[in-house]
Amino acid sequence: MLKALELAGFKSFADRTRFDFPDGITVVVGPNGSGKSNIVDAMKWVLGSQSAKSLRGKDMSDVIFKGSQTRGPAGAAEATIIFDNSGGQLPIDAQEVHVTRRVYRSGEGEYLINQQAVRLKDVKALIRGTGIGIDAYSLIEQGKVDRMLQANAKDRRAIFEEAAGISRFKAKKDEAERR
Ligand code: ATP
Ligand code: MG
Numbered sequence: 016m017l018k019a020l021e022l023a024g025f026k027s028f029a030d031r032t033r034f035d036f037p038d039g040i041t042v043v044v045g046p047n048g049s050g051k052s053n054i055v056d057a058m059k060w061v062l063g064s065q066s067a068k069s070l071r072g073k074d075m076s077d078v079i080f081k082g083s084q085t086r087g088p089a090g091a092a093e094a095t096i097i098f099d100n101s102g103g104q105l106p107i108d109a110q111e112v113h114v115t116r117r118v119y120r121s122g123e124g125e126y127l128i129n130q131q132a133v134r135l136k137d138v139k140a141l142i143r144g145t146g147i148g149i150d151a152y153s154l155i156e157q158g159k160v161d162r163m164l165q166a167n168a169k170d171r172r173a174i175f176e177e178a179a180g181i182s183r184f185k186a187k188k189d190e191a192e193r194r
Contacts, residue, residue, distance in 0.1 A: 021033045025093065063148075097111055
């Protein structure tokens with residue numbers, strides 16, 4: 016379902032860069048410091064990661080290309096995750112769903128779904144129940160397997176609810192009840 020990732024001015028990717036993820040397994044190889052982990056950071060960032068630390072930076076503006084010996088810093092960082100939605104897994108009537116996050120040096124930023132400005136809440140609602148989110152099970156980082164194994168019954172149930180696609184409805188119900 017993940018089709019491609021496009022970066023521009025994001026961390027070490029000063030130029031517009033596109034990664035395609037065809038069917039099967041994609042392996043990213045490269046020397047230390049070449050930007051492999053920055054690719055994963057970009058995906059977490061688009062999906063709404065709010066903590067600079069989880070993106071291995073001190074400050075949120077650390078995601079913006081800071082310049083090199085040969086070129087000046089970027090004014091903004093942008094990343095777009097492109098999902099193939101031909102199977103209709105995402106609740107949007109489009110073959111492809113583009114989720115974009117952009118942040119400017121001023122600190123201002125925005126989220127877009129298929130080029131339309133949205134709130135982070137809308138991005139979260141879009142991916143809820145698909146297993147794609149930053150806290151969901153599709154991004155497995157160091158320590159995550161351990162945390163899943165040691166989770167208490169409630170947290171473990173949340174993992175299964177996300178996998179079963181129930182969490183989307185649960186969140187809607189909770190929101191309706193709060194009104
Ligand atoms: P390793 O194999 O050691 O895990 P890696 O391929 O995962 O390496 P990354 O951690 O993705 O490498 O990339 C780190 C590089 O990204 C560093 O060279 C760092 O200077 C660069 N970098 C991080 N943030 C920025 C930024 N805002 N502007 C420019 N470069 C940046
Ligand atoms: Mg790395």
